[in-house]
Amino acid sequence: MAYRTSISVYLFHALLFTTFANSASVAISRSGWTATADSFQSGNEPAKALYANAASFWHSQYSPTPVGPLSHWIVVDMRAVYNINAISIQLRPSDSANGRIGGHRIEVSTDNSTWQITAVGKYNNDATTKKTVFVTRPARFVRITATSEAQGANNQWTAIAEVNISQETSAYAPPAPGKGSWEKTVEFPLIPAAVSLLTDRKVLMWSAFAKDNFGGQKGFTQTGIYDPGTAESSQLNVSxxxxxxxxxxxxxxxxxxxxxxxxxxxxxxxxxxxxxxxxxxxxxxxxxxxxxxxxxxxxxxxxxxxxxxxxxxxxxxxxxxxxxxxxxxxxxxxxxxDGHAMNGNAVMYDAPAGKILTAGGAPDYEDSDARTNAYIITIDAPKTNPTVTKTQNMAYARGFAFGVALPDGTVLVLDEQAHVKPFRDDTAVFVPEPSDPVTGTWTKLNPHVIPRNYHSVAILLSDATIFHGGGGLCGPCTQYGGVPESNHLDAEIFVPPYLLNSDRTRRMRPIISTVAASVRLGASLSVTTGGAVAKFSMRRIPLTMEGSGRSYTVSIPGDPGVALPGYWLLFAIDSNGTPSVGKFIKVTV
CATH class of the missing domain: 2.40.10 (Thrombin, subunit H)
Structure with a gap:
């Protein structure tokens, strides 16, 4: 692609998570649970995080000095395997901010040996309960690691008052093979209502004047940068x-x-x-x-x-x-x-052929049923009328949907609502569908867990996974007819089927070993790879190639209306349809 385009005592009984709608989640009884940690201060042992009393808490050692530096971790043993999908962390009482978790990582395990990352990210510096939702996984052990303290880098300690873990109430079924995988949840200090992939592979994101609300012309914006490689995110008020x-x-x-x-x-x-x-x-x-x-x-x-x-x-x-x-x-x-049209999406997936997929949408902005319709628009020679061809309908009606052009030439359409209603998660669609433009057919993939509706985003990352996040941005939502549960300060990372084996492990990927940083329009580009590949793609541009083994030459189109000058992601794709990690190249005039 050419990248132009938000207490003193808590008694926890049955804690119900309502931040997602495609599965029920209820808190597990903590009777018999135990906890261990990398360190603790006498009187603030790890078990204090399971006492149902936020006035008592686990605290990493802070005396005598010097104290051990971050990271600090706590492991909760639930004494049995549960199908868990949400974790609630209550930080220490608001009379002290010391030890509030900022950067964090949440992992689960059935044996306390092999761990899966379910969530990473950064919490806001406040005393609110932190609720993390993720795709259901069997687990007995939960490990919470603090990688930074929310107040600042000089604070090298961690405190947690309460940990609660919730389970799926319906029977667990593992993700279907060949249908992709929702790898982890990434949490942010703001709602990513807008994003752009940067040429250093990081994601620039922002909300509005507030991290979780919009309104008026305030003259400043809450922004952040997320690094997929380190899972670190920053925050900046741009004024x-x-x-x-x-x-x-x-x-x-x-x-x-x-x-x-x-x-x-x-x-x-x-x-x-x-x-x-x-x-x-x-x-x-x-x-x-x-x-x-x-x-x-x-x-x-x-x-x-x-x-x-x-x-x-x-x-x-x-x-x-x-x-x-x-x-x-x-x-x-x-x-x-041209009349009033909204809520749909259009994605150019083949620039040389002038092919655009348009799908979904609704007649009105809210309180309107979305559509399943899909069409291919073809832009041909200049000064001629485009042609429009109807293709197979999607399985799900979608308004406020997103389309993402993938390296293999397909278009992934994600979410949103079957009946559009801003600032609510009712009728959310959780199953993504890729469109194959060659066959004109759609395929249903594995569902995610967090609704992504109004003010959400989706974007391809340079490693060919999908960043799908945000939604809401209405603060308390009292003035918009919505609900605050529609605010989602997070994203989920989707691993498409082309990166997975049948057992859902990661495939071996082709490697682009060397390639020039820039190339002129109409010129040839030499590429060396780690092994044989079947084709090269600049995502929206399938490239003509020559060569074999590890050495190839690809031809860049000479038309600046097709190979738009600027930065593109170059992918090598093997005979199994598996893409490499993308390499940024700059097309120049």
Whole structure:
């Protein structure tokens, strides 16, 4: 792809998790449970985290000094194997913030020897109960590791007042083979309502003026960067551009900078430069808008069209931003009699052939039944009308859905609601469906567990897995007719079937050993690999190749409207359809 485009005593009886809807979850009795830890302070033993009293808590050793540095861990032994899918961690009482967990890792095991990671991430620095939800796994032991303290790096201790673990109430069935795997939950200090993959493989994400709420034109945005390699995430309040970047247009320019237009501050433009790690402002748009579409053109200018609500309704014709002169001009992309359309998605999956998959959507923004319809739009020669062909319907009706173009040429469509209703998780769809454009058919894959509806995101990571996160962003949700349980400060990582063996272990993957960092339009690119491969792909562009064994040459299209100058992910794909980890290359003019 060319990347343009949020107490003193607690008695826990039956704790019911309502943050997800495709399975029931009830707290397990802690009778007979035991706990161990890497260290503890006398009077704050690990068992104190199981006392049903938040005034007593486990605390890692803090005296005498010097104390052992982070990481600190606690292991809970439930004395029997349960099919667990949620963990609740109550931090120490709010009269002291010492030992609050920031960075963390949650693992499960049936034997206290072999461990599976179920969740990683970073908690906010507050006294709220932390609830982590993940795909059901059999486990007897749960290990919670604190990798940082929420107040700051100088604090090398950890405290937990209560640990509760919940189980699936229905019969457990392992994920079906050949249907992919939801590997882990990743937790953030904000709701990732917008994301962009950066050229260093990290994910830039943001919410709005608040980490879990939106509204008004506040002039600042809560942002963060997630590193899939380390599972670390950072947080930054961006205020220098006076731009609340809630529900904007997003794209990458030729140099890999993230360009963000409109949203709550309806005419603003902000640009994130990865090389300097700096946000800066650019020229305001001529037409105020939010929820719009934007794209980088083949000459480096930026085209924006559409939008709704932000800046008023209607008259959202196109405009062009010139990054060289830092100016915006209107008159591009007049919408003529195009009617009101929403909630669907469209994904270009084959750029040379001009193929676009569009699927789902609903007639209205809320309280409206979604559709299963799917179509292929083909853009042919310039100044000719596109053709539209109906393809097989999806198995599930979806509004607010996402489509992700995958390295193998298929398009994965994920979620959202069968009956669209912002800020609620009713009628959530949990089963993703990939579309095979060759056969025109859809396939149902293994379901995830956390609803992803309004204000959620999905994006391909450089290792060919899927980041699927967010949802909600309504704070207490009292003024929107929603519920606060629709706020999801997390993501789930999906491992597609092309990366898995039949027993759900990871396949051996092809390796791109060497490749140039850049290539000109229309030129050839030499690639060496760790072994024989069947084809190469720049995700939306299947590449012509020559060679064999470990040495290949691929041809880059010469049309800048197809191989758009800028950064692309190059994948090598073997005869089993398994892609390599993607390598970023820059296509230049």
């Amino acid at each position: 220098n551009t006076q731009h609340d970047m809630f529900c904007p247009g997003i794209l990458l320019d030729f140099n890999g900078n993230v360009v963000v237009t409109g949203g709550s501050n309806v005419a603003k433009t902000s640009i994130y430069d990865l090389s300097s790690d700096v946000w800066s402002g650019a020229a305001n748009m001529k037409i105020a808008r939010g929820y719009q579409a934007s794209a980088t053109c083949s000459d480096g200018r930026i085209f924006t069209i559409g939008g709704e609500w932000s800046g008023g309704s209607g008259d959202k014709n196109g405009e062009i931003y010139n990054p060289t002169t830092n100016t915006c001009t209107t008159g591009a992309g007049i919408r003529l009699d």
